[in-house]
Amino acid sequence: MTKLTTLSKAIEALVHDGDTIYAAGFTHLIPYAAGHEIIRQKRKDLVLARATPDLIYDQMVAAGCARKIIFSYIGNPGVGSLRIIRSEIESGRLEIEEYSHFSMISRLQAGASGLPFIPMNQTAAEDLEHANPQYRRLTDPYSGREVVVVPPLNPDVAIVHVQRADRYGNAQIWGILGEQKEAAFAADKVIITAEEIVDEEVIRSDPNRTLIPAFIVDAVCHVPYCAHPSYTQGYYDRDNAFYLQWDKISESPDEVKRYLDEWVYGVSDRQVYWEKLGNDLHEKLKVTDSFSAPVNYGAY
Amino acid sequence: MDYTASELMTVNAARLLRDGDTVFVGVGLPNLACNLARHTHAPNLLMIYEAGVIGARPARLPLSIGDPTLVSGATAVCSMYDIFTLYLQRGNVDVGFLGGAQIDRFGNINATVIGDYAHPKVRLPGSGGSMEMAAWANRCYIITPHQARRFPEKVDFRTSAGFLGGRSERKSKGVRGGGPQAVVTDLGIMEPDETGELILTALHPDKTVEQARQNTGWELKVKDKLNITQPPTEKELRILREELDPTGIYLKGGQ
Numbered sequence: 296m297t298k299l300t301t302l303s304k305a306i307e308a309l310v311h312d313g314d315t316i317y318a319a320g321f322t323h324l325i326p327y328a329a330g331h332e333i334i335r336q337k338r339k340d341l342v343l344a345r346a347t348p349d350l351i352y353d354q355m356v357a358a359g360c361a362r363k364i365i366f367s368y369i370g371n372p373g374v375g376s377l378r379i380i381r382s383e384i385e386s387g388r389l390e391i392e393e394y395s396h397f398s399m400i401s402r403l404q405a406g407a408s409g410l411p412f413i414p415m416n417q418t419a420a421e422d423l424e425h426a427n428p429q430y431r432r433l434t435d436p437y438s439g440r441e442v443v444v445v446p447p448l449n450p451d452v453a454i455v456h457v458q459r460a461d462r463y464g465n466a467q468i469w470g471i472l473g474e475q476k477e478a479a480f481a482a483d484k485v486i487i488t489a490e491e492i493v494d495e496e497v498i499r500s501d502p503n504r505t506l507i508p509a510f511i512v513d514a515v516c517h518v519p520y521c522a523h524p525s526y527t528q529g530y531y532d533r534d535n536a537f538y539l540q541w542d543k544i545s546e547s548p549d550e551v552k553r554y555l556d557e558w559v560y561g562v563s564d565r566q567v568y569w570e571k572l573g574n575d576l577h578e579k580l581k582v583t584d585s586f587s588a589p590v591n592y593g594a595y
Numbered sequence: 596m597d598y599t600a601s602e603l604m605t606v607n608a609a610r611l612l613r614d615g616d617t618v619f620v621g622v623g624l625p626n627l628a629c630n631l632a633r634h635t636h637a638p639n640l641l642m643i644y645e646a647g648v649i650g651a652r653p654a655r656l657p658l659s660i661g662d663p664t665l666v667s668g669a670t671a672v673c674s675m676y677d678i679f680t681l682y683l684q685r686g687n688v689d690v691g692f693l694g695g696a697q698i699d700r701f702g703n704i705n706a707t708v709i710g711d712y713a714h715p716k717v718r719l720p721g722s723g724g725s726m727e728m729a730a731w732a733n734r735c736y737i738i739t740p741h742q743a744r745r746f747p748e749k750v751d752f753r754t755s756a757g758f759l760g761g762r763s764e765r766k767s768k769g770v771r772g773g774g775p776q777a778v779v780t781d782l783g784i785m786e787p788d789e790t791g792e793l794i795l796t797a798l799h800p801d802k803t804v805e806q807a808r809q810n811t812g813w814e815l816k817v818k819d820k821l822n823i824t825q826p827p828t829e830k831e832l833r834i835l836r837e838e839l840d841p842t843g844i845y846l847k848g849g850q
Binding site: 321322323346347366367368369370372373376377381384385387393394395396397400401403404415416417418419420421422423426440469470471472473474476477526528532533535538582585 | 645665679716730
């Protein structure tokens, strides 16, 4: 059965006020278009989980969508601070649940594997363990030493952007793999956004590249350029200049409001947003092709 | 020869790397230091990135920890769970680079909050990959400008472990990594003594012990035979400026 739908319909049907959302992607493939659509649909009281909240959650927090964030690094990668999230935390308005990258990803891994917890070796840095009661300790029944454990994270909805998917939701990713697979298997509902919708035969020609199988997917949306200002390996580059620009915009609440009015509320969907970015930027973010050597699966 | 503080720190960090090291690289100066080492004395340096990239050969300067240039031409790409388990936790990482707002007398690092955790004066980005890197990499290095506010006697929050209250305390925790081996600053190099306390072991040319003491938040001890580092060579500076960071995004910092 085809699960093709528009991003707007998928968000409307699957993302509800109060939900825990995991918009996946470590620097790569961050589903900005979905974040913007959630803002346009004025979702509230969301728990936003991401290892690196990145600008996508800074914008969603600015728009008033979030009551809490779960994270392991709240910086603007390569630039500095996420100013909005930072000031919301400093003023005590935003609830936080904080991990290291490894423990955050371990929570997803536990959630994706159906486990009650996952053990990790000790790090000797215990302040975060004390600050976040979700960290616990157990005695390893084999060696008698203590290990650190974290519980599963099972988001209500995972949103995963991919290079290509078929209409059923079989999704293929290459480049930085981050935590997409774990987020999808951990979540209750999965929304796939894809640069390209391809025939099932294309997927079947290269099954090793499929990270997410159709049967765990609830909606498939064709959203080219979904990841801007993040990037899609082989499709377009990261817009590093915008990450710097956001550092300026987010210094002023007025500028943030102006940005959201113009680039989120003021556009109906990603296609309009992408056209509005203009040819010069399209050219700047273009990448030269570099294909892998084909592999031979053999005809059996 | 003229050079910036960032160039000086990068060159000295690069010299600490050994040929054949597997390095968990960060963006900015650590990335430049690793690439410089690879272009000079350590051609077999294996660079891995927390984004899950192994054997990266970045063709351009990466501007984020997940820059696509890290992937193109790399030997392998894996998930974050894999990079932190199979590579780091398993003990396959020789060197990690760390940074933070505060580094204390025993090399503990704070990248989380200034002030109280629940009511922070300044909220910093947090651990990212550093908590585990500091614990499990065989050797850790820190590159940071030498300023008193960056080197308090004690950090407000231990985001990642140095020697805690001293070598024996770290040892008692049973973490596999060797802890911080050197802090490279724009004045010189600090290394842990037998107790785990960071002491001044080298000065850069034309810098003084007095400058280092004034810019350190504890009573800085000085090694008996203090070394003077060799200034950056023409070759090192040429590689940094012409090949690695031609527009000076990271290297123009400092003087």
